[in-house]
Amino acid sequence: MSHVLAVLEQRDGSLRKVSHEVVTGARRLADALGGEVHALVLGAGAVSGADAAGRYGADKVITATNAGFAQYAPEGCARAVAERAKGGAYGAVVLAASAQGKDLAPRVAAKLGAPLAADVTDLGVDGGSVVVIRPVFAGKALLKVKVTASPAVVSLRPNVFTPVERPKAGTAETTAVAGDAGRVVVKGIKAAAGGALDVAEAPIVVAGGRGLKEPANFKLLEELAQAFGGKAAVGASRAVVDAGWRPHGDQVGQTGKTVSPSLYIAVGISGAIQHLAGMRTAKVIVAINKDKDAPIFKVADYGIVGDLFEIVPQLTEAVRRLTSA
Amino acid sequence: MKIAVCIKRVADSETRVKIAADGKSLDEAGVKFILNPYDEFAVEEALQRKDKAGSGEVVVIACGPPSSQETIRTALAMGADRGVLLEAPGVPADGLAVARALAAELKDGGYDLILFGKMAIDDYNQQVGPMVAELLDLPCVTCVAHLTIDGGKGTAEREVEGGMEEVEFPLPAVLTVDKGLNEPRYPALKGIMAAKKKPLEVKPAALGTAGLEILALTPPPERKEGRIVGEGAAAVPALLQLLREEAKVL
Numbered sequence: 001m002s003h004v005l006a007v008l009e010q011r012d013g014s015l016r017k018v019s020h021e022v023v024t025g026a027r028r029l030a031d032a033l034g035g036e037v038h039a040l041v042l043g044a045g046a047v048s049g050a051d052a053a054g055r056y057g058a059d060k061v062i063t064a065t066n067a068g069f070a071q072y073a074p075e076g077c078a079r080a081v082a083e084r085a086k087g088g089a090y091g092a093v094v095l096a097a098s099a100q101g102k103d104l105a106p107r108v109a110a111k112l113g114a115p116l117a118a119d120v121t122d123l124g125v126d127g128g129s130v131v132v133i134r135p136v137f138a139g140k141a142l143l144k145v146k147v148t149a150s151p152a153v154v155s156l157r158p159n160v161f162t163p164v165e166r167p168k169a170g171t172a173e174t175t176a177v178a179g180d181a182g183r184v185v186v187k188g189i190k191a192a193a194g195g196a197l198d199v200a201e202a203p204i205v206v207a208g209g210r211g212l213k214e215p216a217n218f219k220l221l222e223e224l225a226q227a228f229g230g231k232a233a234v235g236a237s238r239a240v241v242d243a244g245w246r247p248h249g250d251q252v253g254q255t256g257k258t259v260s261p262s263l264y265i266a267v268g269i270s271g272a273i274q275h276l277a278g279m280r281t282a283k284v285i286v287a288i289n290k291d292k293d294a295p296i297f298k299v300a301d302y303g304i305v306g307d308l309f310e311i312v313p314q315l316t317e318a319v320r321r322l323t324s325a
Numbered sequence: 326m327k328i329a330v331c332i333k334r335v336a337d338s339e340t341r342v343k344i345a346a347d348g349k350s351l352d353e354a355g356v357k358f359i360l361n362p363y364d365e366f367a368v369e370e371a372l373q374r375k376d377k378a379g380s381g382e383v384v385v386i387a388c389g390p391p392s393s394q395e396t397i398r399t400a401l402a403m404g405a406d407r408g409v410l411l412e413a414p415g416v417p418a419d420g421l422a423v424a425r426a427l428a429a430e431l432k433d434g435g436y437d438l439i440l441f442g443k444m445a446i447d448d449y450n451q452q453v454g455p456m457v458a459e460l461l462d463l464p465c466v467t468c469v470a471h472l473t474i475d476g477g478k479g480t481a482e483r484e485v486e487g488g489m490e491e492v493e494f495p496l497p498a499v500l501t502v503d504k505g506l507n508e509p510r511y512p513a514l515k516g517i518m519a520a521k522k523k524p525l526e527v528k529p530a531a532l533g534t535a536g537l538e539i540l541a542l543t544p545p546p547e548r549k550e551g552r553i554v555g556e557g558a559a560a561v562p563a564l565l566q567l568l569r570e571e572a573k574v575l
Contacts, residue, residue, distance in 0.1 A: 106455040106456045107456075111459055115537045116450075116456075118451055145418060184465065184466060189488040190489045192488045201486050248504045255338055272339075274338040284574045297551070301548070304553070305553055311558045311561060
């Protein structure tokens with residue numbers, strides 16, 4: 001029997017939603033390993049929303065505090081997680097493959113001398129070993145990997161593990177972490193314009209390509225995204241990012257972000273193989289393109305052939321009516 | 326300024342992935358291999374930093390099969406001074422094994438900076454850089470999109486959900502770099518000629534035991550064939566109805 005340590009994530013003292021997915025993934029492993037889920041959250045003090053971990057299956061919710069943890073402290077947090085992981089009978093340590101988790105997980109794994117199965121989209125236990133599926137080549141293939149060392153450090157791709165309510169005790173525990181926050185100091189986060197959602201985390205992505213003709217026309221997509229009421233982010237193809245129309249952080253594809261939203265709307269994107277790789281795990285794909293032979297229609301669930309400048313404003317209107325109804 | 330850049334040979338992003346007969350790896354027949362795109366930003370940054378400092382050395386280090394020598398030559402053609410190949414039959418799936426081999430090579434190198442691309446576009450592991458930093462007990466910032474260095478101190482910006490995180494760190498340090506940090510140069514003919522004469526040392530990689538075992542590499546599930554809902558704006562109501570009632574995403 002071994003327990004699973006679920007590492008939660010907070011920003012500005014509030015639990016981030018991706019943490020619910022982490023607890024859900026951790027619960028699945030713990031059930032298979034016959035152990036408990038211990039959720040660990042690091043902060044300067046109490047973290048609001050951390051008690052929700054119990055609802056998703058955490059037997060224990062541990063808040064580890066240090067004055068230096070108000071902001072993410074890469075070194076201090078890695079040390080705190082690794083120490084906790086060493087102290088218990090943990091068969092696995094589960095994190096989110098978020099911006100923070102992608103930074104933290106390798107540090108923790110190295111401190112534990114344990115392998116990291118990163119950015120996984122499925123996981124289970126086979127013959128006592130953790131087995132995961134991870135997309136490689138930007139999703140053009142899936143790698144099935146067995147973790148042969150213990151503990152298994154696993155990071156979960158955001159938006160893939162739908163949170164499942166599995167109420168457990170969620171007994172709260174608080175512990176102080178000694179020592180300083182480390183040599184690498186996060187001074188703060190400069191919010192993106194409009195406090196925009198990140199394409200990698202948004203449940204809905206509206207992405208544009210060269211078919212938009214010029215950067216200013218992305219306004220059409222921003223309006224469509226807004227119509228979804230704060231649930232959508234604007235993404236972009238490599239062509240328009242390389243042309244400087246959109247920031248690098250918006251790029252979807254093999255040299256950008258791989259995304260798995262519930263709904264992906266590709267507008268004026270022909271569908272180069274490296275782009276398709278980045279979004280093919282979306283639950284539903286809609287394509288709007290004037291070329292009926294564009295490769296994007298091969299992966300799209302629903303397509304509209306025609307002039308995006310005519311279609312998108314109508315779609316925005318219709319979505320607005322729907323969300324305000 | 327002495328800078329190490331750790332690079333990787335990867336299949337080009339336009340590659341159509343075919344699974345090899347072993348069912349566990351990429352069929353390399355006809356595949357074009359390139360310097361990992363994120364590593365190009367790391368090489369470029371190293372060259373610019375060395376120029377700015379007025380003196381120093383840029384060493385490129387790869388861990389991988391003998392063919393990685395070509396990849397190292399690409400970085401040498403961009404302007405790096407010398408290369409080291411830590412030779413292994415293949416690159417293990419376990420990033421920690423790779424990190425151990427690199428750390429052993431970097432340990433006594435006296436580097437001011439150790440740079441990596443933020444990830445390789447083949448295995449998507451995104452972990453070797455920070456693991457090397459841990460093994461060497463060096464400060465590390467990942468996914469650096471903007472960088473200022475002043476004496477022994479650096480300031481970096483890295484993208485996080487909804488914004489840019491501002492991070493301060495002391496040197497020497499390990500950094501993994503993101504697209505947008507700079508514009509990588511293309512190797513000029515002169516550089517390509519010069520690269521042939523630059524030193525490239527080959528030695529076995531000290532990988533140790535791997536903790537990840539590949540069971541299978543499979544194609545992703547095919548998406549079921551979709552349909553064209555209609556043409557032009559007239560198709561919008563039908564699309565919305567399908568999204569609500571059939572796909573149930575709205």
